[in-house]
Amino acid sequence: MNVLILHGTETGNAEMLAEEMSGWFDARDGVGHASLADITPSDLDAGTAYLIVCSTYGDGELPGTAKTFHSLLDGSTDLSGVRFAIFGLGDSQYQDTFGLGSKLIEDAMITAGAQALVSRHVHDASGSDLAEDAARIWIETVKDRLHATS
Numbered sequence: 283m284n285v286l287i288l289h290g291t292e293t294g295n296a297e298m299l300a301e302e303m304s305g306w307f308d309a310r311d312g313v314g315h316a317s318l319a320d321i322t323p324s325d326l327d328a329g330t331a332y333l334i335v336c337s338t339y340g341d342g343e344l345p346g347t348a349k350t351f352h353s354l355l356d357g358s359t360d361l362s363g364v365r366f367a368i369f370g371l372g373d374s375q376y377q378d379t380f381g382l383g384s385k386l387i388e389d390a391m392i393t394a395g396a397q398a399l400v401s402r403h404v405h406d407a408s409g410s411d412l413a414e415d416a417a418r419i420w421i422e423t424v425k426d427r428l429h430a431t432s
C-alpha cells in the first residue's frame with residue numbers, strides 16, 4: 283500500500299498537519315507528503331491512496347496551493363480507480379462557507395470518477411478540539427478502510 287498525503291493551504295496549517303499525519307503511518311505503508319501545487323490530476327494512480335488535507339480561504343474558496351490542481355480537474359479528467367479521502371480545515375465563524383474548499387476538491391474528484399475511502403471530515407477551528415486530535419481519529423478510520431480493501 284502506498285499513501286501520499288497532499289495538502290492545499292493558504293497560511294500553512296494544512297501543510298503542517300499533513301506532515302504530522304505522515305508520521306502516523308508505519309514505514310511499510312510507504313507514506314509521503316506533497317503540496318497539491320506540485321502535482322496534477324494526471325499524476326494520480328490507482329496504486330496509491332491519496333489523503334488530501336485542504337483548508338478554505340477567502341469567501342468559501344480554495345486556498346492558493348490547491349487552485350491549479352482543482353482547475354485541472356475538468357470534464358476530461360478520468361480518475362477511475364483512484365482512491366482518496368479528504369480532511370478539511372475550516373472555521374464555522376464563516377457560517378455560509380464552512381469547509382467549502384475541501385468540498386470543492388471532493389466534488390471534483392468524485393465527478394472525475396475517483397472513489398472516496400471515508401466521509402470527508404472538516405475540522406472547525408472554532409470548535410473545542412484540536413485539528414491534530416480530530417485528524418488522529420479520522421486517520422484510524424482511513425487505515426481500517428485501507429487495510430480492509432488492500
Ligand SMILES: Cc1cc2nc3c(=O)[nH]c(=O)nc-3n(C[C@H](O)[C@H](O)[C@H](O)COP(=O)(O)O)c2cc1C
Pocket residue numbers: 290291292293294295296297336337338339340341342343345371372373374376379380381382407
Ligand atoms: C481570511 C480568511 C478567510 C477564511 N475563510 C473561510 C471560509 O470561508 N470557510 C471556512 O470554513 N474557513 C475559512 N477560514 C478558516 C481557515 O480555513 C482556517 O483558518 C484554516 O486552518 C487555514 O488553514 P491554512 O493555513 O492551511 O490555509 C478563513 C480564514 C481566513 C484567515
